[in-house]
Amino acid sequence: MNGQFPSILLEKAVNEFAKLPGVGRKTAMRLVLHLLRQDTAMVENFANAIVTLKQEVKYCKVCHNISDTETCRICSNPQRDASIVCVVENIHDVMAVEATQQFRGLYHVLGGVISPMDGIGPGDLEIESLVQRVAAGGIKEVVFALSTTMEGDTTNFYIYRKLEKTGVKLSVIARGISVGDELEYADEVTLGRSIVNRTPFSGAV
Amino acid sequence: MNGQFPSILLEKAVNEFAKLPGVGRKTAMRLVLHLLRQDTAMVENFANAIVTLKQEVKYCKVCHNISDTETCRICSNPQRDASIVCVVENIHDVMAVEATQQFRGLYHVLGGVISPMDGIGPGDLEIESLVQRVAAGGIKEVVFALSTTMEGDTTNFYIYRKLEKTGVKLSVIARGISVGDELEYADEVTLGRSIVNRTPFSGAV
Numbered sequence: 001m002n003g004q005f006p007s008i009l010l011e012k013a014v015n016e017f018a019k020l021p022g023v024g025r026k027t028a029m030r031l032v033l034h035l036l037r038q039d040t041a042m043v044e045n046f047a048n049a050i051v052t053l054k055q056e057v058k059y060c061k062v063c064h065n066i067s068d069t070e071t072c073r074i075c076s077n078p079q080r081d082a083s084i085v086c087v088v089e090n091i092h093d094v095m096a097v098e099a100t101q102q103f104r105g106l107y108h109v110l111g112g113v114i115s116p117m118d119g120i121g122p123g124d125l126e127i128e129s130l131v132q133r134v135a136a137g138g139i140k141e142v143v144f145a146l147s148t149t150m151e152g153d154t155t156n157f158y159i160y161r162k163l164e165k166t167g168v169k170l171s172v173i174a175r176g177i178s179v180g181d182e183l184e185y186a187d188e189v190t191l192g193r194s195i196v197n198r199t200p201f202s203g204a205v
Numbered sequence: 206m207n208g209q210f211p212s213i214l215l216e217k218a219v220n221e222f223a224k225l226p227g228v229g230r231k232t233a234m235r236l237v238l239h240l241l242r243q244d245t246a247m248v249e250n251f252a253n254a255i256v257t258l259k260q261e262v263k264y265c266k267v268c269h270n271i272s273d274t275e276t277c278r279i280c281s282n283p284q285r286d287a288s289i290v291c292v293v294e295n296i297h298d299v300m301a302v303e304a305t306q307q308f309r310g311l312y313h314v315l316g317g318v319i320s321p322m323d324g325i326g327p328g329d330l331e332i333e334s335l336v337q338r339v340a341a342g343g344i345k346e347v348v349f350a351l352s353t354t355m356e357g358d359t360t361n362f363y364i365y366r367k368l369e370k371t372g373v374k375l376s377v378i379a380r381g382i383s384v385g386d387e388l389e390y391a392d393e394v395t396l397g398r399s400i401v402n403r404t405p406f407s408g409a410v
Contacts, residue, residue, distance in 0.1 A: 004300075004303060005300070006270050006272055006278065006299060006300070007272055009261060009262060010258060010296075016251045016254040019251070020236050020239060020240075021236070021239050022232070031225050043256060046221045049221040050252055051248060051252045052214060052218075053214040053217070053241065054243075054248040056214060058212075066211050066241075067211055068212045073211065090238070095210070
């Protein structure tokens with residue numbers, strides 16, 4: 001987007017949109033012009049939705065997932081298995097695991113991973129509250145479902161050291177070839193892991 | 206984005222963002238989570254910028270460009286040549302022409318092009334006000350700078366018929382090979398036009 005803005009109000013709105021991740025000035029301009037063509041009520045709904053979320057957002061006091069109530073829908077659901085806790089980085093990951101419908105336990109949202117490069121240490125994450133949750137008893141297994149990156153692995157290991165003496169079973173989600181992927185395009189670390197961690201085959205996977 | 210939202214407030218905000226053009230539900234979620242990580246003041250600035258723009262936006266009474274004042278900065282600039290008017294589709298195009306720094310006249314923003322498919326007729330555009338502007342005198346040339354599409358050409362022709370008897374010079378921006386383009390990749394209509402409308406060559410273009 002070259003050229004001088006014809007209006008300071010327009011420029012301000014474009015600047016705000018351009019602060020969003022992955023939104024450049026051209027896209028920001030397109031989005032603002034789109035909103036300008038909508039009626040006032042629609043624009044106000046748009047603005048209110050995000051302000052209301054920011055002002056009234058709550059986090060579950062048990063798992064730290066985003067929630068409209070003190071305890072989230074998952075933690076307060078008696079149908080869920082409270083003896084198994086899946087440790088994830090953020091609420092995005094809770095939704096991703098939920099979408100698989102393969103997990104019936106509870107979650108623990110760390111709020112990030114340990115990343116010295118970004119200045120994020122263990123104290124910035126909900127690790128201490130996880131340790132206390134395990135110490136309180138009732139949990140039999142903790143499943144680590146963090147990103148398979150250096151930062152994710154560091155965080156896995158840090159929490160592992162904190163929990164290894166509690167006697168609780170610790171597991172990590174399987175790493176291997178994605179379903180539908182062709183072997184020749186898989187990276188060698190992933191392929192290597194999938195061979196080392198091969199699973200018994202009984203005619204169907 | 207699969208899975209149930211953990212919060213209705215979150216879902217509402219994501220739904221609002223997903224209404225923006227080119228923003229899917231995954232991107233909407235990413236943008237909302239980004240804003241959620243910012244402080245409240247930043248989120249309020251974001252929301253206020255777009256609501257203020259929508260509520261207080263003005264359009265120049267002369268050229269219909271977006272403006273903070275009754276008459277826009279371009280129309281009220283005595284340095285600009287008021288005898289030449291460039292007809293464009295929207296304010297985006299004003300900024301694009303301004304960025305070239307090759308035009309010192311004024312603009313006339315139609316607010317779209319004639320498009321029966323989208324239900325946009327001449328009455329929905331600022332065509333009558335252009336005819337009156339020309340009839341008021343002082344304008345020597347009208348330059349058509351609309352998109353080189355069927356709709357743009359239809360609009361050009363419609364306005365041409367309205368202005369042809371006024372004696373004002375009518376011109377259209379040159380169509381030809383883009384600077385930097387290779388001939389073999391140019392479409393044949395464009396290449397044909399560029400041959401028909403060839404310009405005198407004096408050693409440098």
